[in-house]
Amino acid sequence: xxxxxxxxxxxxxxxxxxxxxxxxxxxxxxxxxxxxxxxxxxxxxxxxxxxxxxxxxxxxxxxxxxxxxxxxxxxxxxxxxxxxxxxxxxxxxxxxxxxxxxxxxxxxxxxxxxxxxxxxxxxxxxxxxxxxxxxxxxxxxxxxxxxxxxxxxxxxxxxxxxxxxxxxxxxxxxxxxxxxxxxxxxxxxxxxxxxxxxxxxxxxx
Amino acid sequence: xxxxxxxxxxxxxxxxxxxxxxxxxxxxxxxxxxxxxxxxxxxxxxxxxxxxxxxxxxxxxxxxxxxxxxxxxxxxxxxxxxxxxxxxxxxxxxxxxxxxxxxxxxxxxxxxxxxxxxxxxxxxxxxxx
Numbered sequence: 001x002x003x004x005x006x007x008x009x010x011x012x013x014x015x016x017x018x019x020x021x022x023x024x025x026x027x028x029x030x031x032x033x034x035x036x037x038x039x040x041x042x043x044x045x046x047x048x049x050x051x052x053x054x055x056x057x058x059x060x061x062x063x064x065x066x067x068x069x070x071x072x073x074x075x076x077x078x079x080x081x082x083x084x085x086x087x088x089x090x091x092x093x094x095x096x097x098x099x100x101x102x103x104x105x106x107x108x109x110x111x112x113x114x115x116x117x118x119x120x121x122x123x124x125x126x127x128x129x130x131x132x133x134x135x136x137x138x139x140x141x142x143x144x145x146x147x148x149x150x151x152x153x154x155x156x157x158x159x160x161x162x163x164x165x166x167x168x169x170x171x172x173x174x175x176x177x178x179x180x181x182x183x184x185x186x187x188x189x190x191x192x193x194x195x196x197x198x199x200x201x202x203x204x205x
Numbered sequence: 206x207x208x209x210x211x212x213x214x215x216x217x218x219x220x221x222x223x224x225x226x227x228x229x230x231x232x233x234x235x236x237x238x239x240x241x242x243x244x245x246x247x248x249x250x251x252x253x254x255x256x257x258x259x260x261x262x263x264x265x266x267x268x269x270x271x272x273x274x275x276x277x278x279x280x281x282x283x284x285x286x287x288x289x290x291x292x293x294x295x296x297x298x299x300x301x302x303x304x305x306x307x308x309x310x311x312x313x314x315x316x317x318x319x320x321x322x323x324x325x326x327x328x329x330x331x332x333x334x
Contacts, residue, residue, distance in 0.1 A: 049216065049237075049238035052216070052236075053214075053215035053216045054215075056215070056216070056236075057215070070305070070307055070308075071307055071308070071309065074272070074308060074310065075310075077272065078272065078274075078310070081236050081272075081274050082274065082275055085236065085238075085274065085276075088238070103238060104238075155317065158278060158279065158282060158317070159282070159321070167276075171275035171276070171278055171279070172275045172276070174275070175274075175275040175278075178310075179310075
């Protein structure tokens, strides 16, 4: 073992092993932290239609595995899709070239936690500061409605013209409010991007 | 005219419109990225078929959607609206609306359709396990 190159190689291996151990610990503590906080699904990154479809599979398996009843699973799935598609349509953080592409790609995060028989869906993405006020008013209004009023408004919106600013049917938030067992919660926080605020939404199923 | 068949994908349903047999079917999950474009093409083909035929040959529509997203709901309303018009003009149209026994959301959406489109013969069908 007097060959200096062999010594060097061994030294490099040792360093790599140490690093691998540290990385592994890093990931393990991250996973433990998520588990302690009752996280069953978490994703942060770019959202596109195909990424959503793949995640939809993962979410279905996961909520089935944790034993959610099928009406709960359906509501969770519905709210998950609405949140994820909102990110694709409305996040202010575009993937650089997605403007030119047929399929939009935008950045955000989703998280599903469960405590007892309750499920909590969270999502977050930056939005233009100018759009925050309108969104706040919409959500504050939804929070004042009873379940019957939510259903009534859903029915009315279903039969009315689509609002101009909507890329869907203007029914996404109402659909989430309908599926949730508590009023939707939301928050606008600071964003590192100029002219943006971080929009966070929480639905309890 | 040509039948319309679109194979299912992860986020869009199978569309099997057999215009020659007057049997239309939708099956699967629907959360396409651009709901207006996806459903728009289907509704256009349906309208084309409805305009071309005036015989009193009954039309059967079978819908078995396990899930559709909020932006698909309005487009579905437009689709059933077109069928309802045809039914009002004298063509018998039957809508078989399939849903799981414990799927209240899907059951209730069927009831909405039943209310809004009274010319359709609406049949709520529970999917057998």
